Amino acid sequence: MLAQQLVNGIISGATYALFALGFTLMFGVLNVVNLTYGVYFSTGALIALYATRHFVAPILIALPLAAIATGLIAVVIDGLLLTPLRRKKAPELASLMVTLGATLLLYSLMTAFIGTDIQRFPPAAIDPSAIEIGTVRVSRSQMLIVGTAFVMVVLLLALMRGTRLGLAIRALAENPDVARLMGVDVTLVTFFVSFVSGTLGAAAGILIGLNYNAIQPYMGEAMMLKGFAVIIIGGLGDIRGALIAGLILGLLEGLTAGYVTSTLKDAVGFLLLVLTLWFRPVGLFGRAAIKRA
Amino acid sequence: MYEFLDDFLFSYQSLIYALGINGLLALSMYVVLAIGQLSLGQAAFMGLGAYTSALLTLKLGAPFPLVLLASMAVPAVAALIIGAPTLRLSGVYLALATIGLGEVLRIAFVNSELTGGALGLSGIPEKAGYTLIFSCLALALIAFVLVSRSRIGRAMEAMREDEIAAGMLGVHLPRYRMSALVASAMLAGLAGALNAHVSSFISPNDYGFDAAVTILSYALLGGIGSPFGPVVGAIILTLLPEVLRPLHDFRLVFNGLIIVIAVLFMPHGLVPWRIRRTGARA
Numbered sequence: 001m002l003a004q005q006l007v008n009g010i011i012s013g014a015t016y017a018l019f020a021l022g023f024t025l026m027f028g029v030l031n032v033v034n035l036t037y038g039v040y041f042s043t044g045a046l047i048a049l050y051a052t053r054h055f056v057a058p059i060l061i062a063l064p065l066a067a068i069a070t071g072l073i074a075v076v077i078d079g080l081l082l083t084p085l086r087r088k089k090a091p092e093l094a095s096l097m098v099t100l101g102a103t104l105l106l107y108s109l110m111t112a113f114i115g116t117d118i119q120r121f122p123p124a125a126i127d128p129s130a131i132e133i134g135t136v137r138v139s140r141s142q143m144l145i146v147g148t149a150f151v152m153v154v155l156l157l158a159l160m161r162g163t164r165l166g167l168a169i170r171a172l173a174e175n176p177d178v179a180r181l182m183g184v185d186v187t188l189v190t191f192f193v194s195f196v197s198g199t200l201g202a203a204a205g206i207l208i209g210l211n212y213n214a215i216q217p218y219m220g221e222a223m224m225l226k227g228f229a230v231i232i233i234g235g236l237g238d239i240r241g242a243l244i245a246g247l248i249l250g251l252l253e254g255l256t257a258g259y260v261t262s263t264l265k266d267a268v269g270f271l272l273l274v275l276t277l278w279f280r281p282v283g284l285f286g287r288a289a290i291k292r293a
Numbered sequence: 294m295y296e297f298l299d300d301f302l303f304s305y306q307s308l309i310y311a312l313g314i315n316g317l318l319a320l321s322m323y324v325v326l327a328i329g330q331l332s333l334g335q336a337a338f339m340g341l342g343a344y345t346s347a348l349l350t351l352k353l354g355a356p357f358p359l360v361l362l363a364s365m366a367v368p369a370v371a372a373l374i375i376g377a378p379t380l381r382l383s384g385v386y387l388a389l390a391t392i393g394l395g396e397v398l399r400i401a402f403v404n405s406e407l408t409g410g411a412l413g414l415s416g417i418p419e420k421a422g423y424t425l426i427f428s429c430l431a432l433a434l435i436a437f438v439l440v441s442r443s444r445i446g447r448a449m450e451a452m453r454e455d456e457i458a459a460g461m462l463g464v465h466l467p468r469y470r471m472s473a474l475v476a477s478a479m480l481a482g483l484a485g486a487l488n489a490h491v492s493s494f495i496s497p498n499d500y501g502f503d504a505a506v507t508i509l510s511y512a513l514l515g516g517i518g519s520p521f522g523p524v525v526g527a528i529i530l531t532l533l534p535e536v537l538r539p540l541h542d543f544r545l546v547f548n549g550l551i552i553v554i555a556v557l558f559m560p561h562g563l564v565p566w567r568i569r570r571t572g573a574r575a
Contacts, residue, residue: 032388033385033388036408065443081553081557084557085556085557091329091385092328092383092385093330093331093384093385093388094556096331096385096388097331097509097513097552097556098553098556098557100333100506100552101506101509101510101513101548101549101550101551101553101555101556102549102552102553103506103549104502104503104506104545104546104548104549104552105509105545105546105549105550106549107545108543108545108549109505112542112543122420126522220532221396221502222396224392224396225392225393225396225397228389228390228392228393229393232386232389232390236385253421263400263404266397266400267400267401269393270345270393270394270396270397272392273390274374274375274378274390277378277379277386277390278377278378279385281378281381281382285382285423
């Protein structure tokens with residue numbers, strides 16, 4: 001029982017971490033709270049769903065395709081909404097408000113066209129077989145989740161730490177003006193970061209969609225609550241913090257569902273969020289500088 | 294013929310109620326925006342007020358004035374719990390925490406038996422009416438105009454323009470932020486209670502993300518230069534889908550679009566005038 005709860009916790013924790021990573025990356029580098037991020041989660045899952053349904057693409061092809069397509073959507077949204085604000089050096093709440101409006105717009109457009117009914121992957125796309133080790137059961141799609149999350153996180157860390165592009169991204173995070181003076185093409189790097197965030201959000205959406213096999217436009221909204229909790233617990237803009245906070249949240253939710261009650265599960269994240277704000281607003285590792293007015 | 298008239302009056306009546314209630318909600322958004330903060334918990338505060346009032350009326354049969362007071366007190370406590378840690382930090386934290394509050398409350402309302410789960414509560418007696426709703430709106434407006442004309446209004450405007458400078462000039466920032474958030478929660482709670490007692494039915498979905506963003510769109514459309522702006526915004530956005538029927542299906546798309554346009558292209562909204570302060574020479 002305990003082992004199974006822990007395994008389930010790690011699986012949801014991996015998706016939370018993956019989801020929060022893109023969100024915190026956007027905040028840390030671009031210095032905006034982009035609320036359309038939840039839409040990428042839904043969009044990714046929906047594109048993958050239609051790819052598997054109408055083009056009978058295997059999930060291993062649909063997943064990267066949908067993630068890349070969503071990444072491009074994220075670049076367009078950033079270019080339309082946030083680039084003008086950045087140029088005007090608008091306060092950060094302006095970016096929050098504009099993306100909030102865009103989120104409502106996009107969700108309601110999606111529901112206007114495809115409705116809010118729960119849609120499912122075709123049975124062929126999901127391998128129902130599972131591996132049992134003792135009493136613990138792990139399905140193939142759950143292994144795909146952990147595997148994909150792991151690969152994406154490793155790639156992201158390698159990109160950030162080991163390449164010139166990663167250096168440019170970190171420079172942009174530190175100070176956009178100085179980065180520009182040092183020859184960083186700020187516009188290009190900004191779009192690249194939006195693209196990476198979009199793919200991360202979409203990948204998380206597809207993986208969660210596979211795990212629960214229930215997809216509908218507003219699924220990203222419920223996920224945003226976990227996203228907020230994870231990035232605040234981990235520290236805004238802190239990649240390592242988001243990874244660990246994601247896993248912690250997944251594990252605690254698993255344990256709550258197993259030992260307390262499953263209805264309380266969704267409140268765990270918010271409780272942790274409020275506790276973090278009260279007692280440790282800088283997040284787990286306290287690296288992110290907190291602006292106090 | 295009479296049936297038609299009855300139908301017409303019935304829908305007309307709920308529209309007029311909605312104008313007043315949405316006006317109050319727009320004002321509750323205004324208080325927070327006026328000091329340069331962003332709370333996305335207005336729908337959650339409204340829901341808290343609505344559920345508190347409905348439960349008190351239905352389960353305990355409490356007298357209505359007491360119900361109204363309680364429906365303001367409960368959201369105020371929630372605002373204190375969320376606001377105390379976040380208001381010390383940058384504005385992003387309040388915004389994120391209040392969206393979180395809305396989501397958690399929705400989950401709580403859906404899962405609790407006391408609140409009737411996803412079906413909500415029905416059969417709430419109709420205790421509020423035109424007079425009460427519009428007196429509340431008028432009182433709130435008058436109070437805000439008086440506040441804007443006073444020293445407090447000047448401090449609020451200074452905070453919105455440049456918080457650090459305002460702090461240097463002796464504005465007690467934490468006190469203003471907290472008072473604004475609590476006042477806003479109380480107004481939203483009151484609006485929720487009034488709404489519950491005219492529509493006889495409430496459900497968790499009335500207070501979700503859509504509602505929170507819609508309330509923000511009222512304030513941004515009207516502009517936050519004066520308390521009249523948000524009310525005008527609320528009136529327009531409540532009436533427009535009724536007048537332009539085709540817009541009705543895309544109401545939420547439109548509300549979202551309003552926010553995008555307002556932030557990008559018309560930061561002062563439709564009502565850009567400000568209220569002159571007394572003693573402006575001093």
